[in-house]
Amino acid sequence: MADRYPRLGTGVVILNKHGQILFGKRLNQPLGWSIPGGHVEFGENLIDCAKREVMEEVGIEIENVEPLTFGENLLLDQDYHSVSIFLFSTIKDGEIIGNPEPHKCGGWEWFDITDIPSSLSFNYDPLLNEEGLKILSDYKKKYLDLKKKPH
Numbered sequence: 001m002a003d004r005y006p007r008l009g010t011g012v013v014i015l016n017k018h019g020q021i022l023f024g025k026r027l028n029q030p031l032g033w034s035i036p037g038g039h040v041e042f043g044e045n046l047i048d049c050a051k052r053e054v055m056e057e058v059g060i061e062i063e064n065v066e067p068l069t070f071g072e073n074l075l076l077d078q079d080y081h082s083v084s085i086f087l088f089s090t091i092k093d094g095e096i097i098g099n100p101e102p103h104k105c106g107g108w109e110w111f112d113i114t115d116i117p118s119s120l121s122f123n124y125d126p127l128l129n130e131e132g133l134k135i136l137s138d139y140k141k142k143y144l145d146l147k148k149k150p151h
Contacts, residue, residue, distance in 0.1 A: 004081075006072075006081040006082050006083050007081070007082040007083075008039065008040045008082070008083055008084075008085070009037055009038055009039045009040060009049075009085070010038065010040065010046055010050045010053060010084060010085050010086075010087060011034075011035050011036075011037040011071070011084045011086045011087070011122070011124075011127075012035055012036045012037050012050045012053065012054050012062065012065075012087050012088075012089055013035055013068070013086060013087065013088045013127065013136070014035070014036065014054065014058075014060075014062060014089050014090070014091060015088070015089070015090050015091075015139070015140060015143070015144060016090075016091060017091075017144060018110070019112075019140050019144055020110035020111055020112055021035070021110070021113060021116070022035065022036065022058070022097070022108055022109070022110055022111075023035060023108070023109060023111055023116075023117060024036065024057065024058070024105040024106070024107065024108045024109075025106035025107055025109075026104070026105060026121045027103065027104055027105060029080075030073075030075055030078060030080065030121045030122065031119075031121060032117075032119045032120050032121030032122075033116075033117040033119060033120050033121060034120070034121040034122060035124070036053055036054045036057045036058050037054075037057075037084065038053040038056070038057070039082075046067065046085050046087065047065045050065055050087045050089065051065065054089070056101070057100065057101055057104075058097060058098060058099075058100070058108055059097075059098030059099070059100045060091055060092070060097065060098070061091070061092035061093065062089035062091060062092055063089065063091075063092045064088070064090045064143045065087050065088070065089045066087060066088050066089075066139065067085055067086070067087050068086045068088055068126075068127070068135055068136075068139075069085075069086050069127070069131075069132060069135075070083060070085050070086065071083075071084050071086060071122070071123050071124065071125065071127070072084075072123065073122050073123050084122070086126060086127055088135075088136070088139045090143050090144065113133065113136065116128065
């Protein structure tokens with residue numbers, strides 16, 4: 001048997017001005033809802049990987065990219081093993097969401113942190129546990145103006 005190693009990837013939490021998180025509906029295994037991201041290319045740093053993957057998958061530019069934590073996806077029944085570095089980011093301009101890869105994704109949707117889809121494709125426990133949610137809250141305070149404006 002040849003040596004096999006897990007793949008290194010990024011998972012990018014993108015926040016809009018309302019503090020919602022972007023998820024896409026995967027059409028390939030593993031099925032379910034997923035944040036944008038993908039495998040790091042040789043010679044590429046994590047932040048550049050996050051920006052490239054978001055542009056490829058969603059068609060938007062991100063900024064304020066900061067590493068958060070890591071997670072592992074060990075799906076041996078699907079012959080899949082990866083280690084992902086999760087990063088937070090905000091949209092650089094606007095909120096236009098495209099779908100440049102319709103053969104991979106059924107579309108992108110914004111979700112409130114209290115209404116995350118139940119059918120997730122990967123292990124997002126490090127993002128959604130108490131510590132991850134605290135860091136998310138701090139990130140939102142740092143980068144987003146979530147104050148309600150009078151109508």
